[in-house]
Amino acid sequence: MTRVVGRGGSPSVPRSADVARLAGVSRKTVSRVLNNEPYVSADVRRRVIEAAEELGYRLNNAARALASGRTRSIGAVALGTAGYGTASLLVAIEKVVRGSGYALRVVNTLDGEPDDIAGAVDSLLEQGVDGIIVSEPIVEGEVSVRVDVPVLFLGAPPAFGGSRAVTAGVGADLLAGAATDHLLDLGHQTVHHLAGPLRWYAARDRVEGWRTALTARGRHQPPLLEGDWSAASGYLAGRELAADSEVTAVFVSGDDMAIGLIHALTEAGRRVPHDVSVIGFDGNPVFAYVTPPLTTVRQPFDAAAREGLKLLIHTIEEPGTEVPSASDLPVELVVRASTAPPRSSSAGQRTSPSRSHPSQRSQA
Amino acid sequence: MTRVVGRGGSPSVPRSADVARLAGVSRKTVSRVLNNEPYVSADVRRRVIEAAEELGYRLNNAARALASGRTRSIGAVALGTAGYGTASLLVAIEKVVRGSGYALRVVNTLDGEPDDIAGAVDSLLEQGVDGIIVSEPIVEGEVSVRVDVPVLFLGAPPAFGGSRAVTAGVGADLLAGAATDHLLDLGHQTVHHLAGPLRWYAARDRVEGWRTALTARGRHQPPLLEGDWSAASGYLAGRELAADSEVTAVFVSGDDMAIGLIHALTEAGRRVPHDVSVIGFDGNPVFAYVTPPLTTVRQPFDAAAREGLKLLIHTIEEPGTEVPSASDLPVELVVRASTAPPRSSSAGQRTSPSRSHPSQRSQA
DNA sequence: CTGAAAGCGCTAACAA
DNA sequence: TTGTTAGCGCTTTCAG
Numbered sequence: 143m144t145r146v147v148g149r150g151g152s153p154s155v156p157r158s159a160d161v162a163r164l165a166g167v168s169r170k171t172v173s174r175v176l177n178n179e180p181y182v183s184a185d186v187r188r189r190v191i192e193a194a195e196e197l198g199y200r201l202n203n204a205a206r207a208l209a210s211g212r213t214r215s216i217g218a219v220a221l222g223t224a225g226y227g228t229a230s231l232l233v234a235i236e237k238v239v240r241g242s243g244y245a246l247r248v249v250n251t252l253d254g255e256p257d258d259i260a261g262a263v264d265s266l267l268e269q270g271v272d273g274i275i276v277s278e279p280i281v282e283g284e285v286s287v288r289v290d291v292p293v294l295f296l297g298a299p300p301a302f303g304g305s306r307a308v309t310a311g312v313g314a315d316l317l318a319g320a321a322t323d324h325l326l327d328l329g330h331q332t333v334h335h336l337a338g339p340l341r342w343y344a345a346r347d348r349v350e351g352w353r354t355a356l357t358a359r360g361r362h363q364p365p366l367l368e369g370d371w372s373a374a375s376g377y378l379a380g381r382e383l384a385a386d387s388e389v390t391a392v393f394v395s396g397d398d399m400a401i402g403l404i405h406a407l408t409e410a411g412r413r414v415p416h417d418v419s420v421i422g423f424d425g426n427p428v429f430a431y432v433t434p435p436l437t438t439v440r441q442p443f444d445a446a447a448r449e450g451l452k453l454l455i456h457t458i459e460e461p462g463t464e465v466p467s468a469s470d471l472p473v474e475l476v477v478r479a480s481t482a483p484p485r486s487s488s489a490g491q492r493t494s495p496s497r498s499h500p501s502q503r504s505q506a
Numbered sequence: 507m508t509r510v511v512g513r514g515g516s517p518s519v520p521r522s523a524d525v526a527r528l529a530g531v532s533r534k535t536v537s538r539v540l541n542n543e544p545y546v547s548a549d550v551r552r553r554v555i556e557a558a559e560e561l562g563y564r565l566n567n568a569a570r571a572l573a574s575g576r577t578r579s580i581g582a583v584a585l586g587t588a589g590y591g592t593a594s595l596l597v598a599i600e601k602v603v604r605g606s607g608y609a610l611r612v613v614n615t616l617d618g619e620p621d622d623i624a625g626a627v628d629s630l631l632e633q634g635v636d637g638i639i640v641s642e643p644i645v646e647g648e649v650s651v652r653v654d655v656p657v658l659f660l661g662a663p664p665a666f667g668g669s670r671a672v673t674a675g676v677g678a679d680l681l682a683g684a685a686t687d688h689l690l691d692l693g694h695q696t697v698h699h700l701a702g703p704l705r706w707y708a709a710r711d712r713v714e715g716w717r718t719a720l721t722a723r724g725r726h727q728p729p730l731l732e733g734d735w736s737a738a739s740g741y742l743a744g745r746e747l748a749a750d751s752e753v754t755a756v757f758v759s760g761d762d763m764a765i766g767l768i769h770a771l772t773e774a775g776r777r778v779p780h781d782v783s784v785i786g787f788d789g790n791p792v793f794a795y796v797t798p799p800l801t802t803v804r805q806p807f808d809a810a811a812r813e814g815l816k817l818l819i820h821t822i823e824e825p826g827t828e829v830p831s832a833s834d835l836p837v838e839l840v841v842r843a844s845t846a847p848p849r850s851s852s853a854g855q856r857t858s859p860s861r862s863h864p865s866q867r868s869q870a
Numbered sequence: 871c872t873g874a875a876a877g878c879g880c881t882a883a884c885a886a
Numbered sequence: 887t888t889g890t891t892a893g894c895g896c897t898t899t900c901a902g
Contacts, residue, residue, distance in 0.1 A: 158879070158880065169889090170889060173880070183887065186888085198652055200631060204567075204568045204569075204571035204634050204879080205880040208894045210882080213568060215633065229596075232596075240629075245613075245633045246612050247609055247611055248611075248612050249600070249604065249609075249610070268564050269609045372792075374795075398792045401795045402792075405797070408797065431737040432765060433769070523895085532872070535873075545871050546871075567896095568895080570895080570896055571896090572897090573877080573898070574897055
């Protein structure tokens with residue numbers, strides 16, 4: 143079969159040989175230019191680039207991957223839910239991945255079950271990726287997959303992947319501690335906690351931070367409530383809490399749950415923040431406009447993605463060498479109006495935040 | 507260079523030849539089985555599958571793509587914002603894409619500018635995709651890229667891509683009409699509209715639906731307000747609207763904006779829904795738990811993704827043949843408590859919805 | 871129903 | 887600084 147290139151017949155897609163011919167160099171040289179390799183004279187480089195442009199040449203990634211053994215893409219296993227947190231994290235990941243010269247492949251899992259994760263990782267591996275990001279997997283069970291690429295666990299200890307696994311997080315424990323401290327600083331005797339599903343590492347880390355903050359001040363540690371991240375589950379928990387007049391402050395492990403919880407409290411006649419203070423977790427900006435505006439703690443998704451990918455890409459590109467050290471993630475408390483000093487107390491170190499609309503931020 | 511496979515030395519990754527050897531067949535037969543091609547005896551098929559499993563064989567997608575010219579992956583150009591709508595759509599897309607045997611590649615654009623889109627499409631093409639999904643691009647400008655694969659425009663007329671472009675939407679005009687009708691049915695004389703940025707097709711379609719509904723009943727058409735999807739912009743618009751005592755009903759082009767708008771209204775002493783009714787757009791479930799619970803219209807993301815991908819995949823796999831006809835998308839009105847009959851009217855055809863928490867749904 | 875040979879378009883190693 | 891020679895691992899002809 144003869145293939146007519148460049149004229150007549152079907153206007154077939156140009157390959158590197160066509161570029162080489164037009165630029166008057168070898169295919170290897172074209173390859174060098176396209177990969178930004180050194181040892182190419184400026185003149186040749188320019189000619190190649192011009193030729194490529196003239197032909198509308200686009201590199202064939204499959205061929206490149208096959209020949210080089212590297213796909214230049216990274217796979218992400220994400221939670222298939224459309225929550226603000228999940229979505230923000232994925233957007234942050236995409237930005238950093240693309241900025242690093244990799245392409246992103248995404249696979250969602252229904253709810254992070256080990257089998258799901260294993261399946262997701264497997265499909266990523268089959269598609270061909272140089273590295274994998276697993277974000278926020280759950281605790282239980284064991285993920286059994288044979289991975290031969292580095293894996294980054296975002297917000298969780300390595301669940302599999304042996305030697306080439308790295309970890310990074312959003313600093314959930316610190317954030318949770320800051321939230322709890324905020325309430326304590328306001329003068330509350332103790333702080334209740336509505337956690338996310340405890341099978342999630344994210345939920346556990348926050349519980350941990352809450353416990354630590356309480357313990358550090360020698361406060362009584364109330365029983366834990368567990369929700370499922372949804373506003374509906376927050377509502378249910380709120381009904382329970384409303385019945386207990388001891389409750390004056392609640393740290394909720396997610397903004398949506400906090401909204402549900404506040405709704406139940408209000409419905410039961412417990413006013414927020416007058417009777418009960420509530421602080422959320424995530425930082426969805428829309429909740430600056432509900433009544434009362436929600437005090438919350440913002441998750442540093444961008445910073446976490448940047449940190450994590452630095453590690454992952456290092457592990458991919460320079461295996462064996464020391465991994466770069468992690469920098470500190472920002473802890474950003476967004477104080478709005480759902481938190482205030484307890485009713486019968488004047489202990490608040492700060493003036494009670496009671497403005498009704500925008501948000502004051504403070505670095506903790 | 508001799509390569510030791512299967513034992514000794516480095517435990518190299520198995521290839522199809524290893525599977526073939528173990529199963530006692532040719533490589534081509536292995537390929538047949540893996541691709542579910544016909545004309546393979548059940549016995550051989552079983553043997554191949556067993557051999558593959560025993561070896562832990564994983565097909566090399568780069569090689570497959572290079573040889574076959576098909577990558578079996580689809581690229582999505584998404585809006586790089588973490589809003590509920592955007593995120594839901596992407597999750598829906600991922601589900602359908604994966605369910606169809608394709609892998610998903612994602613590229614975000616900052617805000618849908620033509621140049622961004624062109625760049626995103628280009629990078630997708632370079633990575634190798636069999637089809638592209640562009641979701642919710644904006645109106646202005648022209649996208650100039652040479653695409654040689656089918657393109658699906660979700661919620662917008664084809665912006666480029668010539669002959670192999672297909673379109674599908676969420677039925678934004680119908681949804682907007684239903685929202686407007688709901689308010690009219692309640693007895694309001696007319697309905698104001700806070701739109702999204704008019705450079706977005708999504709925003710325009712909703713304006714269109716609102717206009718049509720108003721015109722159909724010969725109602726006066728108030729001036730249009732324009733926001734940017736954010737709650738903050740809704741708040742600003744709400745301040746304006748609060749000053750106008752004629753306003754009794756507002757259809758807002760997004761839930762977040764609706765929340766901001768309600769906040770401004772309430773702040774100005776106009777009660778919702780007592781003085782002003784507000785209906786949102788999207789269907790984020792968390793807003794069932796704010797005060798007042800937000801009436802809204804749910805976008806059929808799953809159905810839209812399913813419809814659109816049916817078209818796209820058809821165009822990829824059976825070019826030339828007739829495209830399957832589109833089925834109707836559901837219009838789902840979620841009536842909660844932010845809408846009610848106007849104060850001085852008893853025209854509401856239905857009992858005024860004033861329950862305070864969950865959501866009643868109705869098919870319109 | 872199964873197999874043998876010939877590439878897909880690129881990069882790696884080596885040479886010049 | 888550049889070119890030559892071999893493949894990467896699979897699918898595609900085309901024969902059996």
